Amino acid sequence: MNATDKPDAGNAPFVSADWLKENIDTPDLVVVDGSYYLAAMNRDAEAEFLAAHIPGAVRFDIDSIKDLANPLPHMIPSAEDFASAVGAKGINDDSRIVVYDGAGLFSAPRVWWMFTIFGARNVSILEGGFPAWRAADGSIEEGPARPRQPARFTARLDREAVADLPRIEAALADPTIQVVDARSAARFRGEAPEPRAGLPSGHMPGSVNLPHTEVVEDGFLKDPQSIQDALRRHGIDPTKPVITSCGSGVSAAILSLAFMRIGHPPQALFDGSWTEWASREDAPIGTGDPSTR
Template sequence: MASNDVFVSTDWLAERLNAPDIVVVDGSWYLPAQARDPAADYAERRIPGAVRFDIDAVKDTKSDLPHMMPRPEVFAAAVGAMGIGDGMRIVVYDGLGLFSAPRVRWAFKTFGAKDVVILDGGFPKWQEEGRPIEEGPPRARAARSFTARLDHSAVADADDVARALSSASLQVVDARPAERFRGEAAEPRPGLRSGHMPGSLNLPSSALVANGRLKSPDAIAAAFAEAGVDLDRPIITSCGSGVSAAILSAALETIGKPGRAIYDGSWTEWGASDRPVATGPAKKG
């Protein structure tokens, strides 16, 4: 599937690959357990002309939390140096098909980029179809000017989440695997408690993805309903460190129910704090 507002097809990109107003971005990022090096992968093979966006480099370096959103001027300088400027159409992909690309798209959108889409199926689909691959040292792009204005409403912090949970004004939906949400499996990052935010709901991002692609709109809506989520009420998405939460947000957007915000610090922040933690399944309704 593909949505014109969120996804573009490999056919669409192949026809426009050399267009001067389009920039392709490799936004690959992997969990430690996946044992892959996104920088090395990019250096070896990529979609022709693609630039690399590293969420562990373009971040708030003053925060102890991983890949938190940086200040607007930091983001603007970084992406401008990549050759990404105002008015360009940005196409983001990742090496798993659909994992970290939604986070990169969300970052660009939150800093004011108007036209940012995800490549449906990502690099795996592009390769499977025998489309052009660039190898060797990447080509440098001329620097451009990118105007970054942070949409604060799209980024939730721990206090926002605590207020939402205490007042039930917003739903908080956690994209982590069910075992971690219930507190039955240890967190991959050391020093974090197991469990979830009391009152939050659980929809593992993996339930929305099949073979590196987002499932159908009907399947997405059904998965949210099964998780106890009311699609007509505002939603904050969360996960381990703000990456897979963006998969939920992208899925919501494709069915016309965009989420309110992403909790940037996610469980890495909450689980290391003294805020309340619950275990067991979510209490729906």
């Protein structure tokens, strides 16, 4: 099997651990560790990579490959900076990219989304992440990433896939568009603190809540019927336009995958998400359970 072949088109954009084991030595394959953890998780992505990673994997840190001039967390970089960063890791326009994370399914979707919006033609996510790789008896490598020959990656940003603050404000005022927030229900209602100090909890008035934990089980994205059931519970119509959001643009990408799985890809992801919204002194903040739009 060539690395350009997908074992199960219906499971896109995921590949299984067994598929990756069979294709790990294919020349155009690049495995990317995109692990990132919130402070409350008490995990160190860099240390974990040095201790154990998939052989040949390169490290992608969303807090390094970002807009360094923007004070908001891990905002997307310019196309030029993205191309330079991934090219330095040996990733080119023809690479078959497989992204994973150490949690199973948490930050890998964000890295997958970044590659996608910058024009990568062949990028997938390892289903179940590093835990699934270990469970499949995949081989493990220690230490820093192996040196790779620098390559040329041509980055072209799909601006329509990235929602900024003015677009979100317009969407919230438009009853035909749904802004879907992936944070926990308690944070959305303003009953639990945000992980970032000084940031109030609550929600954007007019948004709806779908905690990302309701579409993920044991590190795997749930099946289409379970995702549809979760949408119905929260009054979300997948046939209407959707923009996903969360705390800082990470778990929003999980919801984007969920909408893709049921055949209704979202219009965009709000890159700054709640952190950008709530950082403004004049930001309107809702609390409690909002009425269904």
